[in-house]
Amino acid sequence: MMNLNNYSRKAWIGLSLCFVLLTACQKDNFDPRKPETVSFPENSSMTYGEQLRIPLPEGYGHDNNIQVEFSADETKDYVFADGSTLRQKLVKAAHYDTEQRAIFVDSRLLYPTGTSSITSGEVLPSQYIWTVNLSTNPKQDVGLGYLHVTIDQAAVTIEETEQDAGTAFAYGLHGDMESSFSLSAAEDVKKDADWYLPATEFVEIREGKIVFSPSISEGKGEEETVINSQPSLVKDGFLVASTPFRMMFIPEIKYLFGQYYPDLDITIDYSTVHIGLSNGYLSAAPVFYPEKYKSTFRLKAVEKDGAPFANSSDIFEVEESSGKVRVKPSESLTAGSYKVYVEAISSTGLVFVTTLTLGMS
Numbered sequence: 001m002m003n004l005n006n007y008s009r010k011a012w013i014g015l016s017l018c019f020v021l022l023t024a025c026q027k028d029n030f031d032p033r034k035p036e037t038v039s040f041p042e043n044s045s046m047t048y049g050e051q052l053r054i055p056l057p058e059g060y061g062h063d064n065n066i067q068v069e070f071s072a073d074e075t076k077d078y079v080f081a082d083g084s085t086l087r088q089k090l091v092k093a094a095h096y097d098t099e100q101r102a103i104f105v106d107s108r109l110l111y112p113t114g115t116s117s118i119t120s121g122e123v124l125p126s127q128y129i130w131t132v133n134l135s136t137n138p139k140q141d142v143g144l145g146y147l148h149v150t151i152d153q154a155a156v157t158i159e160e161t162e163q164d165a166g167t168a169f170a171y172g173l174h175g176d177m178e179s180s181f182s183l184s185a186a187e188d189v190k191k192d193a194d195w196y197l198p199a200t201e202f203v204e205i206r207e208g209k210i211v212f213s214p215s216i217s218e219g220k221g222e223e224e225t226v227i228n229s230q231p232s233l234v235k236d237g238f239l240v241a242s243t244p245f246r247m248m249f250i251p252e253i254k255y256l257f258g259q260y261y262p263d264l265d266i267t268i269d270y271s272t273v274h275i276g277l278s279n280g281y282l283s284a285a286p287v288f289y290p291e292k293y294k295s296t297f298r299l300k301a302v303e304k305d306g307a308p309f310a311n312s313s314d315i316f317e318v319e320e321s322s323g324k325v326r327v328k329p330s331e332s333l334t335a336g337s338y339k340v341y342v343e344a345i346s347s348t349g350l351v352f353v354t355t356l357t358l359g360m361s
Contacts, residue, residue, distance in 0.1 A: 038134060038145030043127070044105075048112050048154040048240045049189040052105040060101075060134060060143060067135045068096035068103065074129040074146065078122065080236055086124070094130055094147070103132070105149055108188055112153045117237040118196065124238065126150070154189040154241035156231050158182075158210065161245070162349070169246040171348040173253065174217035174225070180209045181245075183231050189241050193233040200229045203247075212247060222251040222290060248348070254289040255344055255352045262289060274359040280329035285322040286342065286354055293346045297323035300341040300353060309338065318342050325356050335361045 038057055046052045060066060072090035079085050093109040096102075114126040127150050134143035159182040161168040172179045183195065183205070195205045202213045210231050217225075225248070232242035254260045258270040267287075275281045288294040299318040302309040309316075315333065317326045318340075325340050338358045345351055 036143050038132065038143040040132070040145050040147050043148045043150060045150045045152065046105075046107055047152045048107050048110075049186050050107055052107070052149060053100070054103045054105070054147065056101050056103070056134075057145075065136050066098075066142075069133045069135070070094045071131045071133075072129065074131060075127075076125050078124060090128055090130060103147070105130075105147070107151050108191065110151060111235065111238040112240060113150045115153065115238050115240075118198075118234060118239070119237045153239060154185060154233075156233065156241050156243040157184045158231065158243060158245055159184065167244040167246055169248065171248050171250060171346075171350050172212070173350070174220050174249050174251055176214045176217070178214055179212040179247070179249075180206075182209050184208075185233060185241050189233060193235040193240055196232045196234040196239070198230060198232075200227070203227060203229050205231060210245065212249075216249055220249070220251075224251070225249040250293060250348060250350075251290055253293065253346065253350075253352055254287060255354050257283065257286045257354060257356045260287045260289050271355060272357045272359065274361070275327070277335055277360045278329055278331055278333055281325075281327040281358065283325040283356055285324050286344070286356075288323070288344055288346075288352075293348060293350075294344070295347045296320050296345050298343050298345070300343045302341070303339045305336045316340055325358075327358065333360060 038060065040054060040057070044052055044054060056066075070091050072087040075087060075090060077085050077087050089110055093106045095104055095106075097104060110128070111124055113124060113128060116123045127148050130147040130149075132143075132145045132147055134145075136142055158168045158170075161170040161181060163169075170181065195208065197203065197205045197210070202216045204211055204213075210229065212227065216227065227247045227249070229245050229247070230242050231245060232239050234240065254262075254267065256267060256269060256271060259268040260266070270284070273281075273283070286297075297318050297320055299311075299316065302311045302316050313328075313330065313332070315328050315330045316338070317328070318324070319326065323342055323344060325342065338360060340356045340358065341353055342356065343351055343353050
């Protein structure tokens with residue numbers, strides 16, 4: 001009997017020991033719950049100078065207990081001249097706003113993606129990637145996701161130009177004078193950046209203007225000359241803003257009431273004519289050379305004896321297609337010298353002015 005009891009006691013102790021060991025093994029192999037995958041937009045984009053706002057996905061951030069941490073290990077790193085790295089800048093540029101329950105990325109602290117350094121030639125990643133870790137306090141990871149962001153270059157504004165598919169363009173005349181256009185950009189874009197122009201013959205940036213040298217015109221005669229350039233803003237060696245600019249120089253325009261002989265480069269001026277008072281009159285068409293740039297004409301103003309003339313009854317008119325000046329018969333006109341200003345709008349959009357003086361008596 002004693003032997004049976006001893007055996008039972010030993011068996012019970014053995015089973016208990018096995019249970020303790022099994023429990024310990026289970027604790028050693030315990031796999032805590034992994035954070036959920038947080039889905040952010042596949043790709044977000046913005047223009048340099050802007051801030052990007054990305055709300056947390058539904059179900060996150062509804063209390064102030066959420067904490068958001070950023071890292072940039074998924075983005076290829078780059079070391080700048082001052083020793084700072086691209087990954088450091090990426091972490092600094094992202095922050096979480098608890099009131100708006102949104103992540104903000106400040107492009108002003110970064111650079112456009114995919115742009116190359118004008119000094120080293122190295123190219124920044126085509127996309128910036130942040131690892132976003134969501135946790136609660138006390139520390140417990142609840143979500144893990146990735147932000148993919150691209151940043152486009154901002155635009156440079158070139159004053160007194162027109163736009164065509166993202167390219168600024170303007171026309172000028174061959175001559176011995178410089179042509180210049182003021183450059184501007186948003187203040188957030190210009191901050192810490194400098195004006196820069198890739199090497200372009202006859203063109204430079206000077207005091208916030210893009211300037212075309214008159215030497216462009218040397219020996220050009222009646223040729224049309226096109227100069228392509230790209231004024232830009234550079235920060236830490238990387239382009240942050242730019243705009244392609246096409247400047248087209250056309251031959252000097254001859255525009256007058258009279259005659260022009262291009263083979264001899266001789267002009268004959270017929271811009272002063274004496275006519276009878278109140279009889280009505282139709283002038284000859286003005287000369288516009290080269291004729292391929294001729295488009296339309298319009299009346300700009302009329303003066304009588306040096307003072308503005310109202311022309312309220314439209315006594316003076318200009319034919320739109322030819323530029324001929326027409327004076328309607330009128331008993332209201334008084335003797336004097338009438339100077340008619342006629343504008344020619346060329347096919348390039350440039351506007352020229354000539355005059356026809358009518359002496360009436």
